[in-house]
Amino acid sequence: SIGAWEELQPGEERTFEFVITWYFPNRVKAWIEFDEDYEKFQRGEYGTVRNYYATKFTDAWDVAKYVYHNKERLESDSRKFADAMFHKTTLPYYVIDALTANITNLRSNLCFRLEDGTFAGFEGIRDYIGCGYGSVPHVWNYAQTVAFLFPDLEKTMRNVEFLRETDETGCMSTRMFSVFDQERYAMVPACDGELGSVVR
Secondary structure: OOOOOOOOOOOOOOOOOOOOOOOOOEEEOOOOOOHHHHHHHHOOOOOEEEEHHHHOOOOHHHHHHHHHHOHHHHHHHHHHHHHHHHOOOOOOHHHHHHHHHHHHHHHOOOEEEEOOOOEEEOOEEOOOOEEOOOOOHHHHOOOOHHHHHOHHHHHHHHHHHHHHOEOOOOOEOOOOOHHHOOOOOOOOOOHHHHHHHHHO
């Protein structure tokens, strides 16, 4: 439990601030989608790989200190973003609704960033595991949020697609298994994914 103690005089006020953080430096070194994958994970058959934020922070206390010392800037930037999105726009409400419904994916379990900075993600998520593994280009080509808000992250996906997942014949894998050093995905490539990567 968390507690804070302060002795107050009648009518006196105090503000108590709590910073709740977490720190999970490692993740499973595999795409976990099917029940059999989850069972392998539970048996410890997969290794681990570090999350990117583990290169920036040492533990949850370190994260809490960062949040506490930067809270004014973090809150200000968040409010500016929300203000620009909802109040200082001429876009119609249905466009704003579509934008905000999709942007939340970036802060969900759908996406992750590995220790080397590579951004990756599933097609969707279920209650406790991903759904549609491998940062599939034929799905992620339709997502524009990362490219516009975090272009450097988007570039890491192109690097994986072209430098690690395209073979000597020019065939791009449908699913990006190389991020976990897994064997190349052998299914027939999805042309809309390959061509979309070329366009992007």
